[in-house]
Amino acid sequence: MEENGANPEITAAKPIIHDIPTDKPHIPSDHDMPMKNVVIVFASVIIVGILTGFGISYLGKAKAIQSLSGGTDTMSNKADVAQSAGIADKKTFKDSAEGVLEVGGHKESGVGSFRLIRSGGDSQTVYLTASTVDLSVYAGKKVRVYGETFASDKVAWLMDVGYIEALK
Numbered sequence: 001m002e003e004n005g006a007n008p009e010i011t012a013a014k015p016i017i018h019d020i021p022t023d024k025p026h027i028p029s030d031h032d033m034p035m036k037n038v039v040i041v042f043a044s045v046i047i048v049g050i051l052t053g054f055g056i057s058y059l060g061k062a063k064a065i066q067s068l069s070g071g072t073d074t075m076s077n078k079a080d081v082a083q084s085a086g087i088a089d090k091k092t093f094k095d096s097a098e099g100v101l102e103v104g105g106h107k108e109s110g111v112g113s114f115r116l117i118r119s120g121g122d123s124q125t126v127y128l129t130a131s132t133v134d135l136s137v138y139a140g141k142k143v144r145v146y147g148e149t150f151a152s153d154k155v156a157w158l159m160d161v162g163y164i165e166a167l168k
Contacts, residue, residue, distance in 0.1 A: 086133040086146070086163030093146040093162040097126045101135060101143050109154035116145060123156055130161040142167045 087093070097116055105112030105127050112127030114135045128135060128145065144165045152158040 084163070084165040085137070086161070088163055090146075093148060095149045095159060096144060096146045097157075097159070098144045098167070099126065099142070101128075101138050101141060101145075103136065103139050106155050111152060111154050111158060114139070116143070125155075126157045126159055127152075127155045128159055128161050130164075132162050133164050135161060135164065138164055138166055 097118065099116040099118035102115050102117055103113075105115060112129055114128040114130070116126040116128060118124040118126065126145070128147075130147075144167060145159065145161045146163040147159040147161040150158045150160060
């Protein structure tokens with residue numbers, strides 16, 4: 001040590017910035033391995049996330065299928081229902097009607113694909129479309145339908161059916 005207490009190795013002028021050698025190509029070494037591990041972990045997380053999304057989607061569809069096949073989530077009393085299909089959602093499908101389902105819409109205007117014949121004559125007939133249910137399965141049966149009413153200047157009542165129950 002020098003008299004003033006300074007270490008000669010520290011006080012010697014060493015450059016802070018070093019030149020990068022350009023004559024040697026970079027050869028991967030053991031210290032590059034952690035980067036490979038990071039990439040593998042990120043790829044694994046992405047794959048697990050995608051698979052989880054598909055799994056959740058599948059479970060949601062399974063619940064909807066259970067509802068379509070007359071599962072536990074129905075709209076009315078099970079005692080008078082033989083079979084049901086559609087999406088049991090009282091918030092979306094607020095309107096309902098009962099009657100005998102017939103194939104064919106309004107004869108003059110062609111509105112609807114089906115009609116629900118109710119007591120009280122032609123003015124009480126509900127003309128139906130269905131975006132979520134195959135109504136043809138229930139043709140000729142007494143049913144209760146749930147759906148959304150649409151305005152029509154050609155028929156008294158036009159409904160898009162979202163849920164249907166065949167009555168006993």
